[in-house]
Amino acid sequence: MAKQKLRYRIREACEEDIPVVMDLVKKLAVYEKLADTFTATEELYRKYGWGKDPIFKVLLVENESQEGPRYLGVALYYFTFSTFTGKPTLWLEDIFVPEETRGQGVGRALLRRLAEIAVEKRCGRMEWVVIDWNEPSRQFYFGLGAKAMDQWTIFRLIPDAFKKLAES
Secondary structure (H helix, E strand, C coil): CCCCCCCEEEEECCHHHHHHHHHHHHHHHHHCCCHHHCCCCHHHHHHHHHCCCCCCEEEEEEECCCCCCCEEEEEEEEEEEECCCCEEEEEEEEEECCHHHCCCCHHHHHHHHHHHHHHHCCCCEEECCCCCCCHHHHHHHHHCCCCCCCCCCCCCCCHHHHHHHHHC
């Protein structure tokens, strides 16, 4: 039996959507086998996403069909700046479509909307990272024309390390 074609809309999340956003991001953490690292709170999302100086934005995919879950996907993004291009970069921090709704164009539609935003903001790049073992996602992104930046290594300082550096 074929899946019913989903009808949905993509919209910018508002402060009242924080519990939904967190639920979808928690599901992403479980999918990526990183649930033990999820320490975000609604208060932190409110402060950094909807406070007086927000640093990220969120897109939600809302199901307009009669069946299935109400929310079909989420994308959290922000802008960085490329010193080499002299233009902003749309940085996609996380994108997630629950397994039960994958393969129906939701992820592609989210990425298309993000690409539209990147065009509107005259970005020089749109970038994100993908966990190495997630081959289905890697192949999906390659299919969209994305290139893996294998020659770059991500470095990370965690709070203890950057506090130590700041105090040195």
